[in-house]
Amino acid sequence: MKIALIGYGAMGQLVGKLAVDQGHQIALTLDLDCAQRSIGDLASALRGCEVAIDFSIADAVPKNVESCSRAGVPMVVGTTGWQSQLEHVRGLVEQYHGALIHGANFSIGVQLFYRIAARAAELFRNVDSHDPFIEEAHHKRKRDAPSGTALHLHQIASVNIGRDVPVSSTRAGYIPGTHRLGFDSVADQITITHEARSREGFAAGALLAAQWIVGHKGVYEFSEVFEEIVRANAP
Numbered sequence: 324m325k326i327a328l329i330g331y332g333a334m335g336q337l338v339g340k341l342a343v344d345q346g347h348q349i350a351l352t353l354d355l356d357c358a359q360r361s362i363g364d365l366a367s368a369l370r371g372c373e374v375a376i377d378f379s380i381a382d383a384v385p386k387n388v389e390s391c392s393r394a395g396v397p398m399v400v401g402t403t404g405w406q407s408q409l410e411h412v413r414g415l416v417e418q419y420h421g422a423l424i425h426g427a428n429f430s431i432g433v434q435l436f437y438r439i440a441a442r443a444a445e446l447f448r449n450v451d452s453h454d455p456f457i458e459e460a461h462h463k464r465k466r467d468a469p470s471g472t473a474l475h476l477h478q479i480a481s482v483n484i485g486r487d488v489p490v491s492s493t494r495a496g497y498i499p500g501t502h503r504l505g506f507d508s509v510a511d512q513i514t515i516t517h518e519a520r521s522r523e524g525f526a527a528g529a530l531l532a533a534q535w536i537v538g539h540k541g542v543y544e545f546s547e548v549f550e551e552i553v554r555a556n557a558p
Contacts, residue, residue, distance in 0.1 A: 324533065325350040327372040327396065329357065329387050330379030334401065338376055338526045345530065357383060365390035372396050374533045381405040381467070388412050392421035397536040400425040401529050403471030413542045424536045426545030427471030429528030433502075434549045436517040437479055440504045443515055444483035453506040453513070455484055460493035460501045468492040472502055475546065480504055531556055 324347045328335045331354040339349050350372045357365065357379070365387075369375060375391045377384065381404035391398040392415055400423060405412070409425075416423045428434075447453055457480065459473040469477070469492045480488045488504075500519035505512060519525075532545055535552045545552075 324348070324537065325371065325373045326533065327351040327353065327369055327375040327391075329353045329375055329377040330383075330402070332378065334378035334522055334525065335376075337522050338378065338529055341523070341526045342530060347530075354379075357387065362386060362390050362393065366393040369394035369396045374399065374537055376529055376533055377402055378529075384408065385412055385415065388421075388423060389415045389419075392416050392419035392423075395419075395421070397422035397533075397539065398424070399429075399529050399532045399536060401429055401525065403427055404467040406471070406474075416542050420540060422536050422539045422541060424532045424539075424543045424545055424548070426528075426532070427475040428525065429532060429545055430519065430524035431528050431531075431553075432519075432524055433472060433517055434528075434546055436502070436515070437476065437546055440476060440515055441479050441483050443504065443506070443513075444480040444488075447506050448483065448485050450506075452510075453508040455480060455486075455488045456505050456507065457488055457490040458493075458501075458503045458505070459490065460495070460498045462497050462499075463494050465494060468494055470500070470502075472500070476502055476504060 326342055326347055326349055328339050331352050375396050376399045377387050378401045384402055384405040385408055459470050469490045473490055477490050503514050503516045505514040531552050535555055
C-alpha cells in the first residue's frame with residue numbers, strides 16, 4: 324500500500340517503520356505543516372495515496388478527514404479526544420463518499436480485553452455485593468483524561484452490568500498505558516487488567532485496519548469490525 328502518515332510523532336514514526344518492514348510504501352508524511360496548509364492543498368498532496376493513517380492531535384482531525392475525503396483517500400484515525408465531533412466528521416465522510424475507521428485503541432490485545440470485560444460485567448449484572456470500577460493510568464504527557472480506551476471500556480462495562488461504572492485517571496511519570504476493570508466487595512476484589520508494554524500493538528492494529536478500509540465506504544469503529552478485520556487478514 325501507498326500510505327500517507329498524518330502526524331509524525333512517536334506513533335506516526337512507529338507506524339511508518341512497521342509499514343516499511345511489512346513491504347508498504349510511505350508515500351507522504353504530514354506533520355506540523357498541516358495547520359498552515361489549506362484543505363484543498365492537503366487534498367492535492369494526498370491524491371495518489373491508497374490510505375492515510377492519522378496519529379496527530381484531536382483539533383486537527385476534522386480538517387484531516389475532510390482533506391482525505393476530498394482526495395478520495397480512505398482513512399484510519401488513531402488520534403483520541405475528538406469524539407465529540409464524531410457526527411460532524413461522519414457528515415464529511417458521507418458528503419464525499421469517503422471511508423474512515425476510527426478507534427480508541429487499535430491494539431489487538433485491548434480488543435480482546437474489551438470482550439473479556441463485557442462478559443465479566445454481564446456476569447455481575449445481578450450481583451449487588453460487588454461494586455464495579457475502572458482505573459486507568461498513563462504517562463504525564465498524555466493529554467486526554469480519561470483516555471479514549473477508558474471511555475470505551477466504561478461504555479462496554481456500564482451497558483453490560485446495567486449501571487454506571489465510575490472511572491478514575493492518573494497521569495504521572497512514565498507509566499505505561501494501564502486499564503483495569505474491577506469488582507469490589509467486603510469479602511474480595513476481582514480485577515481484569517490490560518497493560519501496554521510498547522506502542523507496537525497499536526501500530527500493528529492500525530496497519531490491519533488500513534488494509535481493511537481500502538475498498539470500503541462509510542464510517543466504522545474498530546472494535547465493531549475487529550473480528551471481520553482479523554478474519555480478512557488470517558493466513
